[in-house]
Amino acid sequence: MIRFRSLRTLTLAFLLAFLVATVGTGFAIHGITLQTIERLVDRRIVVVSDAIAGVPGERRQADVFRRMDAAMRERDTGDIGLLLVDASGRPLAGNIALSRRLPPGFSTIARDEGIAGLTAGRALVRDVGSGMTLTTVAETEPFDDYNAARTWIYLLGFGSIVLIVVGGLVFFVVTIGRRIGETRRTVEAIIDGDMARRVPIHPSGGEFAHQARAFNRMLDRISDLMAGISNVSSDIAHDLRTPLARLRSQLALVLRRAETDAQRGDIEAAIAMSDDLLDMFAAILRIAEVEGAIAARPSRRSTSPCWSTRSRR
DSSP states (O other): OOOOOSHHHHHHHHHHHHHHHHHHHHHHHHHHHHHHHHHHHHHHHHHHHHHHHOSTTOOOHHHHHHHHHHHHHSGGGTTEEEEEEOTTOOEEEESOOOSSOOOSEEEEEEGGGOOTTOSEEEEEEEEEETTEEEEEEEESSSSTTHHHHHHHHHHHHHHHHHHHHHHHHHHHHHHHHHHHHHHHHHHHHHHTTOTTOOOOBOTTOSHHHHHHHHHHHHHHHHHHHHHHHHHHHHHHHHHHHHHHHHHHHHHHHHHHTOOSHHHHHHHHHHHHHHHHHHHHHHHHHHHHHHHHHHHHSOOSSOOOOTTOBOOOO
């Protein structure tokens, strides 16, 4: 299974899938439309051809001529092309002329057939008895070059859809990338020691603003916990420093009353350990003072856009 590891990869995959689906849909609609038109035209020329051919077994030449002449005068068949030829291919009647002999059955014809006013159409060639062959032709385009115009319509229609989706995707990628970038820069600033840095919040609200507020509340909570731990450490150090100082004073008094060198050595070692503990607690208090001064100092990296606000506690 393919894993999309970045926003760019996911966007490109979606765009590719959309383009394939859109182009495939366009071609499918175009093909189905042409097939539907051809089927309707074929049905029409079959009706006209059957009417001219007459009933099998009763197809006399004179009757075929008469029905063909009547069909050419009818208003409904004014755009129908008819051609009747004998067994040698010599034209007997009709309102069109062909540049070549068409195969029996249905076939697709184009402008190069030499039929005046026809750019694309369908033809039905059939035997009507007495060695005669009837060719019935009908256009598949309501006006010249309609197929090309329809292709442009599809290109413009589906092309506009593609452009709209691509524009939306670009806007989506830019917006998401900017929001992710703001969060990343905030995290990097905090890693560098700027604990006051927060994610900018857009005043218009929305899901990104809600996420930024939640992220900032989390950072505020972490800062509070760190401050609490620091205060606990400094309070413990401050509270223990006084009894340790008293203990050292008592050890100093005991040292003056010591009677043997062994006693004095042990007491001096205890005083040295007390001094070490006092130095350690002094260092802890000093660190707390320095951290407090750094936290109170304005950050140079916490600049935010003019529209942003910062979550404060």
